[in-house]
Amino acid sequence: MRKLSPVLARVTLVVVLLALWEILTRLSSVSAILIVAPTTILWQMVQILVRTSNVPDFYTNAWLTIVEILIAFGFAAVVGVLTGMAVASSKAIGDAFEPILLVLYAIPKIILYPVIVLMIGTGPATKIVFGVFVGIFVIIFNTAAGLRQVEPDYRRLAHSLGYRGAKIFFKVELPAAAQTILAGLRLGFGYTIIGVLTGELLLVNAGLGYVIDWASVNYYTAQLYALIVITLAIGVVANYVVGLLERRWVR
Amino acid sequence: MPIIEVTGVSKTYHDAATDRVVRTLDKISIAVEENDFLILLGPSGCGKSTLLNIIAGLVPYDQDGGRVLVAGKAVTGPNPKLIAYMFQDPVLYPWRTVLKNVEFGLEAQEIDKTQRRERALKYLRLVGLEEFAEAYPRQLSGGMAQRVALCRALALETDIILMDEPFAALDEQSRILLGDELVSIWRRVRRTIVFVTHSLTEAVYLGQHIAVFTARPGRIKLDIANDLPRPRAIGAAEFNQMVDRVWQQLKGESQAASASGKKAAREEILLPKE
Numbered sequence: 001m002r003k004l005s006p007v008l009a010r011v012t013l014v015v016v017l018l019a020l021w022e023i024l025t026r027l028s029s030v031s032a033i034l035i036v037a038p039t040t041i042l043w044q045m046v047q048i049l050v051r052t053s054n055v056p057d058f059y060t061n062a063w064l065t066i067v068e069i070l071i072a073f074g075f076a077a078v079v080g081v082l083t084g085m086a087v088a089s090s091k092a093i094g095d096a097f098e099p100i101l102l103v104l105y106a107i108p109k110i111i112l113y114p115v116i117v118l119m120i121g122t123g124p125a126t127k128i129v130f131g132v133f134v135g136i137f138v139i140i141f142n143t144a145a146g147l148r149q150v151e152p153d154y155r156r157l158a159h160s161l162g163y164r165g166a167k168i169f170f171k172v173e174l175p176a177a178a179q180t181i182l183a184g185l186r187l188g189f190g191y192t193i194i195g196v197l198t199g200e201l202l203l204v205n206a207g208l209g210y211v212i213d214w215a216s217v218n219y220y221t222a223q224l225y226a227l228i229v230i231t232l233a234i235g236v237v238a239n240y241v242v243g244l245l246e247r248r249w250v251r
Numbered sequence: 252m253p254i255i256e257v258t259g260v261s262k263t264y265h266d267a268a269t270d271r272v273v274r275t276l277d278k279i280s281i282a283v284e285e286n287d288f289l290i291l292l293g294p295s296g297c298g299k300s301t302l303l304n305i306i307a308g309l310v311p312y313d314q315d316g317g318r319v320l321v322a323g324k325a326v327t328g329p330n331p332k333l334i335a336y337m338f339q340d341p342v343l344y345p346w347r348t349v350l351k352n353v354e355f356g357l358e359a360q361e362i363d364k365t366q367r368r369e370r371a372l373k374y375l376r377l378v379g380l381e382e383f384a385e386a387y388p389r390q391l392s393g394g395m396a397q398r399v400a401l402c403r404a405l406a407l408e409t410d411i412i413l414m415d416e417p418f419a420a421l422d423e424q425s426r427i428l429l430g431d432e433l434v435s436i437w438r439r440v441r442r443t444i445v446f447v448t449h450s451l452t453e454a455v456y457l458g459q460h461i462a463v464f465t466a467r468p469g470r471i472k473l474d475i476a477n478d479l480p481r482p483r484a485i486g487a488a489e490f491n492q493m494v495d496r497v498w499q500q501l502k503g504e505s506q507a508a509s510a511s512g513k514k515a516a517r518e519e520i521l522l523p524k525e
Contacts, residue, residue, distance in 0.1 A: 157342045160309055161356040161407075162331040171358075175346045 036222045044226035055211055055223055065208040068124050072131030073192045080136040084143025105137040127199035134195030135188040142184020146177030182246045189242050253282035254443050260317035262301050275301050277468035290454040291447045293464025294508030299447045303413050307336045335404035337414040341396035343388035350384040353402045374402040394425035414446045430457050455493045456483055463500045466507035473500050
């Protein structure tokens with residue numbers, strides 16, 4: 001038997017499933033409110049992107065979501081990595097503050113959302129704060145873990161060669177921990193997206209989450225699916241870009 | 252004048268696990284002449300590595316009158332312009348190429364880029380690893396990795412090289428081959444080498460002098476001059492005689508060390524906390 005090509009197998013599976021979905025939808029009499037065919041979704045996506053669909057202000061909303069995600073992730077990344085460094089910098093600091101972070105990490109963040117809305121209001125800032133809140137912890141913990149796992153000999157060697165303080169940190173500890181830190185950033189990015197979109201779905205006043213909700217409550221099922229696919233695509237592209245940056249940094 | 256002079260140096264540390272003060276070196280004195288190849292040989296736990304670390308300035312010693320002079324100056328910290336230090340493990344940074352690993356020590360001294368590269372390549376050539384300059388450490392065998400570490404130490408072009416059981420983790424063949432290389436490099440470039448090992452054969456094979464340690468707390472029991480002609484043949488009659496002579500000195504200490512290992516539980520070698 002010839003060797004199975006993983007890519008071919010994967011594409012075949014997806015194509016077969018889509019074809020089944022298409023055929024079954026076309027043949028059955030299930031209401032278009034419940035399910036729509038893949039080609040219908042694709043057509044709806046095109047309409048949304050060329051602004052001929054009835055989705056309100058698609059680009060404004062999509063852009064808002066993207067900006068919210070980028071700001072939230074930027075903040076989570078910078079503050080998360082710095083906090084992780086601080087926690088890992090000394091045993092005393094770690095012992096003192098890490099339990100607080102662990103408690104915050106463990107609670108389901110969604111139950112705090114109403115409080116955030118009360119404190120900050122219903123604007124983009126609320127979604128950004130929530131996105132940060134959901135995404136930051138994995139970044140903190142991975143940064144701290146990465147730095148703590150640096151082999152003591154790595155530091156000893158640098159020390160014996162005359163390196164000290166900040167130079168040891170930047171030339172040895174940070175590169176040694178880079179992989180773990182980047183893995184944390186990647187996870188944190190995914191969580192931040194979830195946080196921002198959850199915030200939008202709950203607030204329902206702007207952003208992709210808002211238009212998805214709009215399509216849902218108005219039974220525009222084709223639009224709903226099309227928007228979900230677009231949102232997923234943004235997520236996939238963003239993840240790919242982060243992956244590229246990651247490979248570039250680690251090599 | 253000896254290039255390294257250790258006079259009456261002790262080392263005690265507080266062992267957190269047992270909450271006791273442990274003395275690993277007891278008023279140790281040793282002088283190393285320039286261009287010597289000195290072996291520090293002793294039972295495990297006798298403090299020979301500690302002494303090496305103290306000479307390297309990596310570990311402080313007790314401030315009770317002892318002193319360590321290297322090239323006539325008191326040791327206060329690492330001095331990579333004078334001393335290169337080699338660990339038991341290669342300790343290569345996996346994110347750096349072989350060349351960049353060798354250059355790492357020179358970077359600290361802010362030697363400019365082309366000069367750094369040239370010097371690193373020169374020593375990689377010396378150990379036959381030039382073609383691996385752009386490889387990453389994960390692509391190297393254990394012996395090759397330790398050769399790179401040797402390059403990194405040599406590239407500093409220091410007068411003194413301190414080596415802490417550098418070949419202990421290698422298989423026997425690589426160990427002998429690397430030892431040969433080290434000796435031939437030492438004979439050509441004339442540096443002072445202090446080499447810690449617990450292998451009798453390695454000690455006799457490599458060293459000009461062999462300092463035998465007592466069991467903990469470590470003192471130098473005897474300094475044996477090893478004037479066997481080079482190249483030395485492992486297993487030759489005079490080689491075996493020398494091994495035997497060293498072993499006669501070491502034997503009692505090894506027995507004492509393994510006995511005190513048991514005694515440690517009974518706190519015999521532990522000093523009460525002051």
